[in-house]
Amino acid sequence: MKRFYLLFPCVLAMLIVWAGCHGGEGNTIKIGVVTSLTGKQAAFGQAHKNGYTIALDEINAKGGLLGKKVELDYYDDQSKPDQAVQGVSKLVDQDHVTIILGAYSSESTRAIVPVVTQKKIPLIIPTAVADNVVETGSPWVFRICAGAESFAAATLDFLKNNGDPKTLAIVSENTNFGQANSKSMTEAAKAAGLDLVDSESYQDSSPDYKSLLQRVKNKNPEVVYFASYLLDASTLMRQAEQVRLNPKYYTSAGTGFAAAEFPTPDKGAGKYAEYTFSVSQWLPSAKWKGSAEFDEKFFKLTGAHPAYHAIEAYAALVVAAAAIDGAKSAQSQALRDTLRQINLAETPFGPVKFDSRGQNLHPVLVTQVQEGKYKVVWPLDAAETKPIIPTPEWSKRQ
């Protein structure tokens, strides 16, 4: 008689597990998303989420995909790579998603590449710029945005045609993003014949970078190239003024220096951001079809204009949708094969086509903060205005 009492909870447990496993199938298509909704990079994760939301609404307004509604299954990696890895496991093993978009940072993305490869799930990378995420040889990885090498090349191209400075200092944070950009710029600068007078690597989230900036100042570079996230970008520029570091050009590998919050006083560097150059993947004024509409929708949703991180997320979802549509299936292998061949001539983020490594050859712009706004200054056919060079010295600014 006792055996029957044990049987009932066992059967109940099995039913629950079975329901959990199969509950996802049926009438929606679930796409997994890993991003940093909280933690150090929460501002960028939020930008991702807004971009994804706009794309999702558009897709569902057109009837969804394969006749079903599309849902996004978010996992918050809290800006930590180990959480991103856990997230992929949860999304794939528990929620049974067949394709994943993300993560935000180069560090988290690098961590999840082996996991998606092992689980055979296609990954579309929206924003991670470290080149090592597409250099593992994994056939499951696709990157929408341009990478660190392109950042360095675009910056040097701009500099060569705008004053041709000869000395450079690199200041980079010490995770994957910073290291990758430091490496790319070091190699590219050497090839271009510039003199690398200083290269500093720093531990992020410190209160005091003044000694570091003093070291850079003592080497007297004409150009400083930063690879920083938002919080440090703000601290660095504030303290650059205190230390009176006056290179002719403040340049950067985007990210913190290209965030929507960076030129604002309460969440960024405020007036200390003025005149800084940054690489950019996109601006609302871009001439691609749909760019202006995306800007409008984003403004309606959040009350602010988007930086490129938001549209990269948007583009990632648009590409995923195009793949599902083209493959007429949501099955991972079919999606992967479709992504390899995909050739979208027109998206608000420009054309999308992946090369043999899974890299999309996306053009890189150079912007400058002028009067608190980002303005494209390079290349000439995309430029809105002329760059202000050399950067006015701190003591001469109001």
Place this chain on the structure above:
Amino acid sequence: MNWFYSTIQAILNGLLTGALYGLIAMGMALIFGVMRIVNFAHGAFLMLGMYATYVLFQTTGISPYYSFPLAGAVLFVIGYATYMGLLRPIRGQVDFMVILLTMGLALIITDGVQLIFGADYHQINIPLLSKNIRIGSQISINAPWLVSFAIAAVLAVALYFVVTHTMFGRAARAIAQNRYAAPLMGINVNRVQAISFGIGSAAAGIAGALLLPVFYLFPEVGNQFKLKSFVMVVLGGMGSIQGAAIAGLVLGVVESLTSLYWGNEWALAVDFVIFILVLSLKPSGIFGSQRA
């Protein structure tokens, strides 16, 4: 010539930062000196002081440089309650239990704050932040750091005065010397220890308030300062509050100079090099207390 001025500047910056470090370390040293408790929740208390000041600033606009006494008061109450409610009942048990308890407390506080406020980073912007005092053309001092240096210095002197010249201070030192003889002298050991814990925690809370304008706020902000505090308390001599204060200044200057001459990443390593050197060569620290 530049390196000369850069060095002077780095020393100055180091002293300014070091004063704040020293304040945090003094709190920990007081607690350790009187009660032999290593408070692993010290960093979490600093973080609570920061959040309290932040919330006050967001709702009323009062600058942290005026509202820091409130952070001190809040943390005094929290510290007193922590001692009376959590630590006193396990007095007499193995030290390891006390460490575990304070570590657990730190985790609960940090995760609790993360639940309530989220893991996002916050910063505040006050006009003083953009004011710099320039000495000649080569040296500049950022005004907020100078204000926090002044406040920390006054508090450090006040704390030293309390410990050496008041009845409470004498009671605390008596307990530190001999915990068993102290009650025989008519000292209410529990109350004095609770007050000491409260004062030590208040120091952390005030340091948090002073740190808020020049840094940013997130639930785990206390961790890096907690680690540095251990180094300073050991460097200054376990339980010596004047030692901890001096050690704070020393650490600040050493970090700043290391950062100038070898780079920012070495500055962190140097903290622990000092830690290991002191423990292996002169465990009793600068002020060589006999209770090494």
